[in-house]
Amino acid sequence: MQPNRLRRDPHHDLKERSASVMNCAVMTGPQIPLNEALRSYCGPAAGPGELLRQWNADPLLLAVLALGILLSMRKLSRQPANGRRGLSLIALFAILYVSPFCAWGSSLFAVRVTHHLLLALVLAPLAAQLWRHQCQQVAGGLSAWTAAATAAMWSWHAPNLYAWAVTNDLGYWMMQASIFATATLFWDRIFRSPKPASIAALLAAMVAMGLLGALITLSSMPLYAAHFSTTTAWGMTPIEDQQVGGLIMWAPASTVYLFVALALVRSLTRREARA
Numbered sequence: 001m002q003p004n005r006l007r008r009d010p011h012h013d014l015k016e017r018s019a020s021v022m023n024c025a026v027m028t029g030p031q032i033p034l035n036e037a038l039r040s041y042c043g044p045a046a047g048p049g050e051l052l053r054q055w056n057a058d059p060l061l062l063a064v065l066a067l068g069i070l071l072s073m074r075k076l077s078r079q080p081a082n083g084r085r086g087l088s089l090i091a092l093f094a095i096l097y098v099s100p101f102c103a104w105g106s107s108l109f110a111v112r113v114t115h116h117l118l119l120a121l122v123l124a125p126l127a128a129q130l131w132r133h134q135c136q137q138v139a140g141g142l143s144a145w146t147a148a149a150t151a152a153m154w155s156w157h158a159p160n161l162y163a164w165a166v167t168n169d170l171g172y173w174m175m176q177a178s179i180f181a182t183a184t185l186f187w188d189r190i191f192r193s194p195k196p197a198s199i200a201a202l203l204a205a206m207v208a209m210g211l212l213g214a215l216i217t218l219s220s221m222p223l224y225a226a227h228f229s230t231t232t233a234w235g236m237t238p239i240e241d242q243q244v245g246g247l248i249m250w251a252p253a254s255t256v257y258l259f260v261a262l263a264l265v266r267s268l269t270r271r272e273a274r275a
Contacts, residue, residue: 040226041172042102047233054103061097065090085130092123107230109238112166113157113245116179117253120153124183128191135188142189146201149186150208152178157212159223166226190260195268199261206257213249216242 046054072086095101096115105112128135140148155161156175165171186205190198222228222238231241 040103040106040166041169042097042106044103045107045230045233046100046103047107051100051104051107054100056098056102065094065098068093082130085126089123089126089130092118092126096123106166107227108234108236108245109224109227109231109241110245110248113248116153116156117248119176119180120149120183121253121256124180125187125191127180127184128187131184132188132191135185136192138185140185140189142193142197142201145182145185145189146204149179149182150205152182153209154212157216159225163225195264199264199268202257202261202264206254206261209257210250210254213246213251213253215246217246217250219246 041058042056043054068086068090072083072090074083075086076083096118101111101115105115156165156179161171161175165175186201190201193201216223219239219242222242224238224242227241228238231238234241236244
């Protein structure tokens with residue numbers, strides 16, 4: 001019997017390596033028991049039959065959104081464009097943080113990635129236009145905020161920080177605020193800077209986002225412990241969920257930066273042609 005114990009099963013080895021990755025993801029940061037992986041600011045992980053009942057009724061969040069609606073309504077008469085931007089921003093925030101989309105991110109890493117990308121690529125540029133004067137008062141140029149926005153996206157998708165953020169309210173809002181704030185200031189500098197510099201920054205952001213997505217997609221093991229037990233109801237394994245999330249970063253998200261860069265190139269060439 002003793003020699004049989006020394007015989008290694010390749011499937012067992014794979015499980016051990018996966019466990020090692022999970023321990024690295026959790027133990028190198030705040031220690032989070034697996035049974036807490038279902039706990040999230042957005043509510044517990046939900047299956048398809050439960051999702052539409054998972055609305056976030058946080059009174060503080062609802063009060064902030066209501067205040068935002070009132071302020072935006074007041075702006076409609078004096079600054080119609082900003083009033084509309086404000087209402088659009090509130091509606092998008094409600095979709096991300098109040099609707100069942102928020103709880104869906106507790107179940108699937110791919111949905112959480114989509115949430116973060118909507119925050120950085122849709123809400124942030126809208127906020128940069130709405131809060132143009134406030135953004136101007138913040139120090140730092142285009143290079144600094146390109147680096148900061150990239151660092152925020154990479155840092156919060158490191159497995160240990162991600163595990164802490166999705167199981168801790170303080171960590172969750174630190175993650176959301178840092179991704180949103182750095183992306184808002186990045187887009188503000190894109191809108192203000194000379195077009196050649198903005199094009200270079202957009203291409204750098206595209207490469208950084210694509211590289212992060214590629215690393216997540218091509219990982220042979222599941223990295224995000226919070227989703228180890230939450231994907232089955234959606235017909236996916238943790239590694240499949242992770243690969244979808246990585247692909248969303250790698251292709252569609254990177255394409256957004258490329259599309260804006262190409263739009264600026266076209267604008268620049270047209271201006272030079274007229275000159």
